[in-house]
Amino acid sequence: MKRTLLAGMAAATLLTGGAIVPAIASTGDRTAIQQSLDGLVRDEEFPAALATTGVGNRARSYVAGTAELGGRKPPPLDGRVRAGSNTKAFVAVVVLQLVAEGKVGLDSPIEDYLPGLVRGEGVDGRQITVRQLLQHTSGLPNYTAHLGIDDLEALRDRYMQPRELLDIALAHPASFPPGERWEYSNTNYVLAGLLIERVTGRPVSEQVTDRVIRPIGLRDTYWPGIGDRTVQGPHPRGYAATADGQVVDATEIDPGWAWAAGALISTNGDLNEFYSALLGGKLLPAEQLAQMRTTVPADLWDGGEYGLGLAKTPLSCGGEYWGHGGDIFGYETRGGVTDDGRSAAVAVTAMPGTADEDNAERNFRAVLAAVDTALCEGR
Template structure:
């Protein structure tokens, strides 16, 4: 989920995958900077040909983060969900510009909220004006939050109890509520769980071996993974790796790895997941504040690069982990992962830490080698 966060030598400190192609030294330098100056316990960078890790996998222990350990992918899940919706569009089972009322009759109602006036496209693009249910979760107490289970309908009801922020189509405003409805849409149209549909239509289709949708009640991260850290209500830094992900559901429940995320966005941009017509619709953007100069399509973000052009991706923030990156149309792929939200260890410099993550992504795209 997107949160309210605003944004010993080098060889000994940074792990390099055996046999990886040598890339510009700016990549490990910046990764080490995320640990040393921005206070992230661990950081990982994966490109189409190289992988690095810096810092530690667990505080108090010397081992570095696994270069391809599993992490909570958070809002990167939205792109997976949007792909499934667009596949259903290609199959003639969903109309992009039809009202959500057509698929979820009578469900979307509230003060200034009417599902007959909100289209599927607007859901995927965050232009509905629907309140963001995460604003009404008790996120300041992460120790209580980590153990709470939510049904998707509870999350929707949290949002619908509040008035619309604006009328559909007026502007862009990120709301996790949109993707709860997108998940419900998938389930209504297919008659199957959204987790199954994402697994069959995306994860298995392109062979993402380390990406999965955790089951009900599963608070763990299976397989090799770094620990993620958060700040408790009393200010103490705690290990927040294990938590119930149900508060994210179709807005952010997936677990993945940096390599799988890079592979996913590469396959998407290459046209291996959607027909050309639907990929074109996905890449029609409106101005957004996901990153400086960014645009938001249908579950997909365009981010300008300092060296010219853009990369396509999304990103995800959840207690314990932040991920950023994506893919370019010429075959470059980058994922950067850190094991705490920006500002967890240094609240006064949260914006600077987040900007440093974005800068690391940009430099990895611009200074690294091409495929």
């Protein structure tokens, strides 16, 4: 498995009722879900782990660890975190809404909307379709691979404009011809964001807010404003490693370098509501939702497949779940929803390997296992 998400990523049976009931405190609960969170803190050395699960319109939240290293206060139930590459699913929804409105062609070249912009060694926007951007089959080089993403201090206070991110990517050759295979590239979603802005004439942050966040009533999800380095509202502190291996507080960073690939702030509960609403047909017409759920094999994790801004993951108890997940300085999030209406999201307050880089793969798999436990117990 290659860690690639931003740090290196029957519909009618789903929720159709009202908003999910507010979370129930369960810090003393000894369920398998709570035990898995305790293990993430104890064995994997994450400062904190948070989870929210749901069945139907009922939700329950769990926490383990501490809200801040060196303190004794527990994390806030369903606290806000940086959602990283979950942002891609929100952006993909907006693009597919524009497809449904006849304003964007899913199999049209990106050249039609951003003429002359996508050019480089082996890169030609006339040969790359909108679908290939959303599905990571474009072959575009990944700008975060050339950004010095492991150097927190160099990026913490640096504001970067989207065109700068694109320029970084296009200074490098294409990974492969468009459509040849799958490879995760954050550059695809920088272009998706620019596409939205060109077609609508409005900021992508506004379009995601007005078309996705507000219509389904997500109260704790927002796109940080330009220059906003904080996490607003109740949240646990997030941690990352510096270039010299020191673990430091990474809660406050400028997320401009993540932009349409990963800037959103959310909660586990809101992410569950978003994916439930999406798969329940509340955000896209049936035709576009079917396109979003059409997947190709993806080198994300064991058995992972990728649609259009949406990943499918097999469950140990049978079936699969749909979501995305994300890694960004300070936080990792994983989770999704099943076709029979179960939802689960897990967040930890450091990226895998922050405390011990040699254990990054084990840490990462432990977070995925916690999601699997939550969804399988939820049966």
